[in-house]
Amino acid sequence: MSSGEDRLIATYFKPLATAQGALGLTDDAAIYAPPEGHELVLTTDAVVSGIHFLPDDPPETVARKALRVNLSDLAAKGAHPAGCLLTMALPEGTAETWLKCFVAGLQSDSRLYGCPVYGGDTVRTNGPLWASITAFGTLPRGTMVKRAGAKPGDVILVTGTIGDAALGLKLLQDPDHIEQWALSHDEAAHLAGRYRVPQPRTAMAEAVRVLASAAMDVSDGLIGDLAKLCDVSGVSARVDAAKIPLSVAARRAFATAPSLIEVIATGGDDYEILVTIPAGKVAAFRELANTAAVPVTEIGEIVAGREPLQVIDVDGKQLAFAHGSFSHF
Amino acid sequence: MSSGEDRLIATYFKPLATAQGALGLTDDAAIYAPPEGHELVLTTDAVVSGIHFLPDDPPETVARKALRVNLSDLAAKGAHPAGCLLTMALPEGTAETWLKCFVAGLQSDSRLYGCPVYGGDTVRTNGPLWASITAFGTLPRGTMVKRAGAKPGDVILVTGTIGDAALGLKLLQDPDHIEQWALSHDEAAHLAGRYRVPQPRTAMAEAVRVLASAAMDVSDGLIGDLAKLCDVSGVSARVDAAKIPLSVAARRAFATAPSLIEVIATGGDDYEILVTIPAGKVAAFRELANTAAVPVTEIGEIVAGREPLQVIDVDGKQLAFAHGSFSHF
Numbered sequence: 136m137s138s139g140e141d142r143l144i145a146t147y148f149k150p151l152a153t154a155q156g157a158l159g160l161t162d163d164a165a166i167y168a169p170p171e172g173h174e175l176v177l178t179t180d181a182v183v184s185g186i187h188f189l190p191d192d193p194p195e196t197v198a199r200k201a202l203r204v205n206l207s208d209l210a211a212k213g214a215h216p217a218g219c220l221l222t223m224a225l226p227e228g229t230a231e232t233w234l235k236c237f238v239a240g241l242q243s244d245s246r247l248y249g250c251p252v253y254g255g256d257t258v259r260t261n262g263p264l265w266a267s268i269t270a271f272g273t274l275p276r277g278t279m280v281k282r283a284g285a286k287p288g289d290v291i292l293v294t295g296t297i298g299d300a301a302l303g304l305k306l307l308q309d310p311d312h313i314e315q316w317a318l319s320h321d322e323a324a325h326l327a328g329r330y331r332v333p334q335p336r337t338a339m340a341e342a343v344r345v346l347a348s349a350a351m352d353v354s355d356g357l358i359g360d361l362a363k364l365c366d367v368s369g370v371s372a373r374v375d376a377a378k379i380p381l382s383v384a385a386r387r388a389f390a391t392a393p394s395l396i397e398v399i400a401t402g403g404d405d406y407e408i409l410v411t412i413p414a415g416k417v418a419a420f421r422e423l424a425n426t427a428a429v430p431v432t433e434i435g436e437i438v439a440g441r442e443p444l445q446v447i448d449v450d451g452k453q454l455a456f457a458h459g460s461f462s463h464f
Numbered sequence: 465m466s467s468g469e470d471r472l473i474a475t476y477f478k479p480l481a482t483a484q485g486a487l488g489l490t491d492d493a494a495i496y497a498p499p500e501g502h503e504l505v506l507t508t509d510a511v512v513s514g515i516h517f518l519p520d521d522p523p524e525t526v527a528r529k530a531l532r533v534n535l536s537d538l539a540a541k542g543a544h545p546a547g548c549l550l551t552m553a554l555p556e557g558t559a560e561t562w563l564k565c566f567v568a569g570l571q572s573d574s575r576l577y578g579c580p581v582y583g584g585d586t587v588r589t590n591g592p593l594w595a596s597i598t599a600f601g602t603l604p605r606g607t608m609v610k611r612a613g614a615k616p617g618d619v620i621l622v623t624g625t626i627g628d629a630a631l632g633l634k635l636l637q638d639p640d641h642i643e644q645w646a647l648s649h650d651e652a653a654h655l656a657g658r659y660r661v662p663q664p665r666t667a668m669a670e671a672v673r674v675l676a677s678a679a680m681d682v683s684d685g686l687i688g689d690l691a692k693l694c695d696v697s698g699v700s701a702r703v704d705a706a707k708i709p710l711s712v713a714a715r716r717a718f719a720t721a722p723s724l725i726e727v728i729a730t731g732g733d734d735y736e737i738l739v740t741i742p743a744g745k746v747a748a749f750r751e752l753a754n755t756a757a758v759p760v761t762e763i764g765e766i767v768a769g770r771e772p773l774q775v776i777d778v779d780g781k782q783l784a785f786a787h788g789s790f791s792h793f
Contacts, residue, residue, distance in 0.1 A: 168503035178493040179549040262591010269598035
């Protein structure tokens with residue numbers, strides 16, 4: 136009397152349910168209790184084929200992106216991953232090999248980040264394939280870092296490099312850019328890889344939790360996301376465009392086409408952490424980042440007032456962007 | 465610099481985020497801590513247009529179904545709702561009035577069941593509209609009722625009536641059935657309503673938690689779901705088909721077309737609780753059900769062995785069904 140969905144669960148998803156409370160995905164629900172003195176941080180994000188990933192992206196990277204965009208939120212709040220629930224919709228005729236590879240990608244990241252699957256739902260769709268993940272993490276009660284909390288004088292830093300994923304998407308959509316931007320094969324692959332597989336900064340969660348006045352992950356574009364952080368913090372910011380950290384590949388693309396600064400600064404899909412640190416704690420933050428082997432870069436400072444944030448170019452002129460932030464709407 | 469998605473969240477979803485830990489949906493994540501001595505029960509279920517609801521179903525009922533199928537899981541495990549996260553995908557051109565009505569339905573149920581929204585994601589899709597909800601509830605540590613645990617001699621009971629939703633779906637797909645099954649307008653509306661808006665048995669959560677040896681919600685058809693419960697419990701069951709509780713409408717349809725017993729017993733979407741109770745506790749269970757004003761009916765008993773379960777007809781003959789359980793796969 137086993138249904139098709141039960142077979143999919145038993146074959147593909149059960150191996151991901153390594154936590155005891157997941158009950159091997161044989162029940163209606165799972166059990167979880169945070170450690171003593173801790174609380175849960177909850178987030179949810181979905182990826183849709185043709186919107187958040189390309190229909191011919193490898194299934195392993197689709198799975199990893201679906202999980203990692205959630206892990207990025209947890210890291211930016213100072214939380215450590217504890218588990219997730221996965222809902223996915225499969226169009227009629229989805230190959231079992233596709234699903235097998237998707238699960239392999241999820242399993243590898245689930246182990247890497249210590250984020251087992253606690254439950255899920257598998258549904259049919261007559262539209263594009265999608266996966267929706269709800270992830271939960273833990274941290275000591277009352278210590279979640281919010282977007283609100285940035286104070287004038289705080290230093291603004293970001294992890295990693297900005298703009299790679301947005302450039303990577305452009306490349307994947309139009310490979311002519313590789314030549315136009317004078318990129319090597321490796322550089323092009325780097326940018327595409329950054330679009331397909333974000334690097335959630337889980338290793339920085341503790342440093343963020345202990346030292347940041349405010350933080351968020353950069354998912355909709357650096358400038359737009361910083362504007363959101365400033366808005367809920369009741370402050371403004373001054374960003375030095377020349378300090379925005381670029382990868383070698385992004386730097387080369389930008390050198391051939393300086394107008395790409397807009398794509399870089401507002402394109403989205405970076406999944407780096409944007410953080411504000413009181414000036415006196417920046418050295419400590421840098422030290423923890425160094426220990427975690429995560430590059431961090433100062434890009435500006437928080438200023439008083441509620442004016443739109445200022446992005447200053449190398450020549451001292453203020454940059455204006457048509458779109459501050461990336462949105463599918 | 466506010467994006468379209470931010471506007472949708474601020475306008476439509478923020479009013480649902482009544483819990484303090486939801487931070488008004490202005491952050492990357494939410495905070496939740498279960499009460500002292502309690503743990504979380506986690507579940508997730510999605511509804512897809514054209515699969516789990518009809519494209520022209522009222523948006524209010526789509527929202528209520530999306531939440532209620534999750535609340536039904538929590539109730540069947542003995543947990544009380546605490547909150548949920550909602551991800552939804554909107555096709556290009558979804559009317560704002562549709563979204564407004566969807567949110568109104570969700571808000572009304574969110575209040576009714578004490579299940580505020582803690583987070584969400586709104587995405588675009590070039591396919592059908594869908595909504596995926598992860599719900600969490602709480603109960604005292606170690607007391608979640610599982611599917612495993614049924615013992616030979618335990619009495620099998622179900623809440624409410626069985627088969628209404630499956631008949632309701634048939635009616636909505638082919639209104640000629642109204643006449644074929646000799647239904648009144650009210651009876652037809654009752655069946656359609658049972659398909660569109662399940663009644664999660666939240667009021668029975670405590671009785672289930674304290675008295676049941678095993679339980680699950682009936683979502684994929686009574687017989688198939690009972691078979692799953694028996695399977696993980698390592699037992700079998702004997703069900704008296706004549707005792708399966710039917711509404712007046714289902715009884716009338718069944719009287720005109722006795723072959724509908726298969727649709728009724730295996731059709732799915734019931735969202736009632738299937739529970740096994742040790743014989744000595746049945747009276748107490750009935751009393752609590754009575755207090756909660758939830759009808760409960762004995763339909764059979766758990767027997768030793770691992771044979772396929774027996775469904776016995778009024779004339780003592782064993783019924784065999786082509787499909788034990790409903791599955792979209």
